[in-house]
Amino acid sequence: MLRGHSFVRTAGVFAGLCGVLAAAPAVAWGAGAQAAAAGSPWWVWVVGLFCLSFLLGVFSLLGGMGGGTLFVAIVGGFFPFHLDFVRGASLMVALTGALSAGPGLLRFGMGDLRLSLPAALMTSSGAIVGAMVGLELPVAVVQTALGVTILGVVILLVKSRRAEYPAVPAADALARRLGLQGTYLDRATGEEVAWRVHRTPLALLGFLAVGLMAGVFGIGGGWANTIILNLLMGAPLKVAVGTSKLIVALTDTSAVWIYLHRGAILPVVVAPSILGMMLGSWVGVGILVRIAPVRLRFFVVTLLLFAGVRSLLKGLAIWP
Amino acid sequence: MKVHDPGDPQHFYARVLDWAAGLGFVLLTLSFALYLAGPLAPLVPLEELPRYWGLSAPRYRLALGVEAGWSWFARLQYGDFLTFLPLSFLAGAAILAYLALLPRFWRRRELLLGGLAVLQVLVLLLAASGILNVGGH
Numbered sequence: 001m002l003r004g005h006s007f008v009r010t011a012g013v014f015a016g017l018c019g020v021l022a023a024a025p026a027v028a029w030g031a032g033a034q035a036a037a038a039g040s041p042w043w044v045w046v047v048g049l050f051c052l053s054f055l056l057g058v059f060s061l062l063g064g065m066g067g068g069t070l071f072v073a074i075v076g077g078f079f080p081f082h083l084d085f086v087r088g089a090s091l092m093v094a095l096t097g098a099l100s101a102g103p104g105l106l107r108f109g110m111g112d113l114r115l116s117l118p119a120a121l122m123t124s125s126g127a128i129v130g131a132m133v134g135l136e137l138p139v140a141v142v143q144t145a146l147g148v149t150i151l152g153v154v155i156l157l158v159k160s161r162r163a164e165y166p167a168v169p170a171a172d173a174l175a176r177r178l179g180l181q182g183t184y185l186d187r188a189t190g191e192e193v194a195w196r197v198h199r200t201p202l203a204l205l206g207f208l209a210v211g212l213m214a215g216v217f218g219i220g221g222g223w224a225n226t227i228i229l230n231l232l233m234g235a236p237l238k239v240a241v242g243t244s245k246l247i248v249a250l251t252d253t254s255a256v257w258i259y260l261h262r263g264a265i266l267p268v269v270v271a272p273s274i275l276g277m278m279l280g281s282w283v284g285v286g287i288l289v290r291i292a293p294v295r296l297r298f299f300v301v302t303l304l305l306f307a308g309v310r311s312l313l314k315g316l317a318i319w320p
Numbered sequence: 321m322k323v324h325d326p327g328d329p330q331h332f333y334a335r336v337l338d339w340a341a342g343l344g345f346v347l348l349t350l351s352f353a354l355y356l357a358g359p360l361a362p363l364v365p366l367e368e369l370p371r372y373w374g375l376s377a378p379r380y381r382l383a384l385g386v387e388a389g390w391s392w393f394a395r396l397q398y399g400d401f402l403t404f405l406p407l408s409f410l411a412g413a414a415i416l417a418y419l420a421l422l423p424r425f426w427r428r429r430e431l432l433l434g435g436l437a438v439l440q441v442l443v444l445l446l447a448a449s450g451i452l453n454v455g456g457h
Contacts, residue, residue, distance in 0.1 A: 040370070041367070042366050042367060042369045042370055043366075045370075080370065080373065080374055081373045081374070082373065082374055082375055082377070082380075084376050084377040084380075085373060085377070085380075088377075092407060092410070092411075095410060095411065096341070096344075096345065096410060099337055099340070099341035099344070099410065099413055099414070100341050100345070102334065102337045102338075102341075103334040103335070103337050103338035103341075104334075106330050106331065106333060106334035106337075107331065107334050112330070113329060113330040113333055114330075114433060117433055117436045117437065117440065118436055120440060121436055121439055121440050121443065124440065124443050124444060124447075125443050128443070128446070128447050128452065132452060135377065139376075177432065178432060178433070178436075179433075249337070249413075249414050250414055250440065250444070253411055253412075253413075253414045253415065253444055253447070254443060254444055254447040255447075256411045257411055257444075257447040257448040257450075258447055258452060258453070259377075260392075260404070260407065260408065260411065261388055261389050261390070261450045261452075261453040262377050262378070262381075262388050262453055263377040263378070263380055263381035263384075263386060263388065263392075264377035265404070265407060266373060266380075267352065267355060267400050267403035267404070267407070268355075268366070268369055268373070268400070269373065270403075270407060271348060271349075271352035271355075271403060274345075274348065275349065275352075278345070
């Protein structure tokens with residue numbers, strides 16, 4: 001096992017190497033994606049995709065995002081794969097990440113199955129419609145809308161003040177009926193925290209919209225779930241983040257079947273993306289405990305800003 | 321929900337997800353290694369992939385002669401299509417976990433949550449059935 005600085009150094013060197021490898025296809029793209037795609041052997045793109053996915057796995061974990069949004073914008077912007085395959089791969093990546101993280105979150109009480117049930121029913125229904133619509137829309141429209149959405153997320157991340165323990169004076173009637181309340185053990189303080197939620201009907205409409213968006217863009221939408229659970233419903237931040245992962249597993253399960261049946265899954269794009277992202281998340285956990293949160297936030301916001309601008313400009317054919 | 325109650329639906333769901341995700345991940349790694357190593361010939365040779373991956377999904381299916389829906393299942397003898405098996409297993413993991421949950425909700429008389437779980441399974445099965453891809457481009 002590597003420890004302390006040696007771990008960070010090793011991870012940094014590997015990340016640097018991957019950065020160079022991942023940048024190679026992007027540089028080649030700069031000279032003309034079509035020509036590069038025709039000229040470069042297949043494995044260059046696959047290795048580049050694996051390395052980029054590794055980096056996205058590290059940074060998305062550190063930044064508290066699933067990575068699907070960044071994946072679609074960056075891979076869709078710089079790699080020669082059609083956006084259909086990029087969105088299909090992104091959904092599989094987000095699904096695998098959610099399935100892997102889910103059990104641990106459930107065991108520690110940070111993800112709540114009961115809270116996820118009505119929310120996931122709405123997101124998964126929306127995702128089916130979103131996937132069907134998204135695969136029919138012109139690529140430029142999807143990319144432009146994705147760019148606008150990502151820039152909106154950047155504004156939300158900068159402006160919003162997420163509450164660790166939001167005040168919920170009283171649970172609403174639907175939440176009481178469904179028993180949407182619970183406790184979890186906060187390992188940072190060692191205390192058991194009780195929580196409940198409100199504004200459930202409005203939140204369910206929000207989850208339907210998140211599902212639509214996830215299906216259209218091929219993303220998990222975990223960040224949007226977290227916002228609804230935390231800021232609208234009043235779930236504690238850790239419960240919101242954990243439950244969001246459970247919801248993503250269901251959202252992307254329904255969307256990914258539509259993509260799969262419509263031929264938008266290309267194994268050579270999906271498999272390296274999943275493997276790279278999983279490895280990156282694993283390394284990211286090691287770095288997470290040793291790095292200042294403020295720097296992380298700045299880095300992720302910058303990366304999102306870049307990805308959003310790139311997607312928007314590509315969609316508008318200003319930076320093709 | 322209680323934090324330390326291994327018998328409740330939440331912990332059972334976690335165990336099923338854990339098992340399914342782990343198995344799916346191992347199967348995906350193995351099938352992708354088989355695909356790259358080449359004991360099973362792919363429908364599209366690896367070196368020809370750059371000609372296809374820039375096509376939209378409908379054009380790609382048209383080029384390969386694969387129809388929308390479950391027709392990929394009839395081509396599992398090809399290395400590239402064999403990878404679809406673990407991918408669909410991963411896509412089915414949450415459905416399996418929810419199906420396994422239903423009797424637990426019933427035994428605990430959590431009928432409202434059980435009803436939501438039934439609806440959830442129906443929504444996911446609808447997506448997985450391929451029915452919605454009839455007429456898909």
